[in-house]
Amino acid sequence: MNKIIRNKSAKLSRRKFVIGSAAAGGGLALGFNLPSGFGAALAQGAANDGTEVNVWVAIKPDDTCVIRIARSEMGQGTITGLAQLVAEELECDWKKVTTEQITPGANLARKRAWGDMSTGGSRGIRTSQDYVRRGGAAARMMLLQAAANEWKVPVGELKVANGVITHAATQRSVSYGKVATAAAKIEPPDPKSIKLKDPKDWTIAGKPLKRLDTADKLNGSKVYAIDVKLPGMLCAAIKDCPVFGGKLKSYDEPKIAGMPGVRTVVKVKDTGIAVVADTWWRAKAALDALPIVWDEGAGAKQSDATIAEHLKEGLTASATNGSRENGDALKAIESAPKKVEAVYSTPFLAHACMEPMNATVKLSADKAELWVPSQNVEASLAALSEASGVPLAKCDVYRLDLGGGFGRRGGTQDFVHQAVAIAKEFPDVPVKLIWSREEDQAHDFYRPISQCKLSAGLDADGKLVGLHVRVSGQSINATLNQAAIVGGKDTRQLQGFYEEPGDAQLGYSVPNLLIEYAMRNTHVPVGPWRGVNTNQNGVYMECFMDEVARAAGKDPLEFRRTLMSQHPKHLAVLNAAAEKGDWGKPLPPGVHRGIAQFMGYGSYSAAVAEVSVSDRGKVKVHRMVLALNCGHAVNPDQIAAQVEGSVAYGLTATLYGECKVKDGRMVDLNFDTYEIMRLAEMPKVETVIVSTHDFWGGVGEPTICVVAPAVLNAIYAATGKPVRSLPLKNVRLA
């Protein structure tokens, strides 16, 4: 059960409201000055019917325990995981837990009491775990105090389990629902007095509990944003100039006059055209029939070949845009008795969320409302206000669970800006904008294209003495967050290669190391795509590591181990994958293993893949074992689900993923040519959770980056030839 708390308070503080969409959008910050009128009496607000113990917990008289969720659910299981953390500290009955999603308007009205709502970068649990657990603990303390007050006994004499408070001495007991109203009136505890449980004592968190949000996904009753129906609603279909950077030149509206259901044609900014009709299909049919002339602009001259040439130049250019260095790698390689060199490349990729981009907007004289699937509803709120001109305090966003996100629905909110532009033509009428699949493929913020040149030097004993890595490719920050590029430096594209521990550290120590980034942007917009730059960098580093190991005459696992003594967490995960993945043990004829490890999102990942390559060059991935250390594991079954999903998303990219560019536009506009892996190709996936319980790492993204390199290394083992460019469908293996 999932309800939405709407913004009922229009009173806001005059202060800077900063919307951080760092997760998906890359640190985009929008500043707003809010209207005055804020007072101390602020906003008990959002749907508080007296049962709210604190912002995270409301308890109904029937003991239903409502846990508020600020992050967006897109399938990753954050609703269930966050509820487990609150419930653990609350000591409530898990069977009586329901969840409620708050709106960004409600959050704003209550001084962002629910904190950051943006959902990306695998941060949903790891960056909110502390305050949501504290919220659950504070609510428990208030409920216990309320019972103690009523019974006139010291609170220290009370015990609680499953939402029932007991006092042994007087043999009294009461359920949470009976004391919730009294608890709500109690002063919240001093934060310093809140002691969180040792995770070793968890009984709800840490357990493989079933998801809370499954039931309505089984019978068609779940409403996604694309399903929203509102009284009098109109529907819109849109085409933006197929060449990035191009503009709308002209269109012949009379040609579609009289088509069924059509209301009007709306020019959307300088670049797009939309048809509004009574149903979406009629809008789309009319849009397809509408003659449109585009001013394609300079981008039309770009193609795969021109882009590849541009990136290639960056592999050897003298100036770079960020680097890390220890020792003198170039000299060490130069003077090494054995050298290995290779150039790798990875293409643009689309997110291809199953639910195409969409947004429903209703603009009235003093109100703007938005129904949207969004990974960052505060960015959605900001976009709504900015595009409509309606003050933030009079805007609200009703978040619907996403039919896939993967980084596409974060900070950019391009579809919201479009929907508002269209809805402006229809005051007081809700307008639902839906992109066709073709539009979705044509106007993504794609995974950045890049190339990478790697050089290694080995000494006479086969020891790695020098490594030089040069990445040349497009910058996400250049598209989405130029403020993050300071002095021309942008190390975001070196994710996974960092020296600093904690987030995306390279797990190898090399005596002479030089890793550099050369920014080579194109006219194609790019953005975060599940796993972001760990995907490309994981392929480059881990596949090259196999090439170097082979040149050194060493086993790929043994070779890696010799470089990892300074990185025990990386090593432990690699060892776990190797052990569960039966590294070194016999295999059926024709089946080969590959191994890889990498780090991102504060978690450590490794994989072993079992792969065969047929005489005709057809790749079959039989089994994959993935090991993950995310520190604390909140729901092991949902972690396994995320690992399985990462394998599917990562294998699609490995086997098929490629957005070709021709005449400045995307070529593959639907799943007939932009192929997606199906069930028949899904390998058996085994998840090994290596929890060290001493940090909080991400889950949704970390493991995807080891999928491709483990598979490519197995192919290398099978064929003796390294695969250096993706996707595999373009590579002749036989």
Next chain:
Amino acid sequence: MAKLNINGNIRDVEVEADTPLLWVIREQVGLTGTKYGCGVAQCGACSVHINDQVQRSCSIRVGDVSATDRIVTIEGLSPNSSHPVQKAWAAVDVPQCGYCQSGQIMAAAALLKRTPKPTDTDIDEAMTNICRCGTYQRVRTAVHMAANDTSRT
């Protein structure tokens, strides 16, 4: 104008004959459990049963469906999500985002009707719907579980 038999109800809809059945189901009939994913019969999010066969409704013109064709959507598969496939889906916690799952469930139900004890190869061949969250491994497990559900009729 078309006359349709959807989930046992006869519905008259005012619509152009070349409208895809998917959009008639979603917009004129108002059943939104059947999803739009690609419009070209690739992804299977729009899967429905027509006369017990699974069909991709995005690529069927409503004008080509007659009132004697029995259309079943996810909403009509069972009362109270009681179909063995739905029960297995819940037991295995198959869905992630859930968007493709109506189609997955309809494809699985049609498979089991045709092949009550499917092999992995049968499942490979029948379950061609796209899931971007990557629930494929659990889909396979749940199809086997549903096949072994002894309460199945």
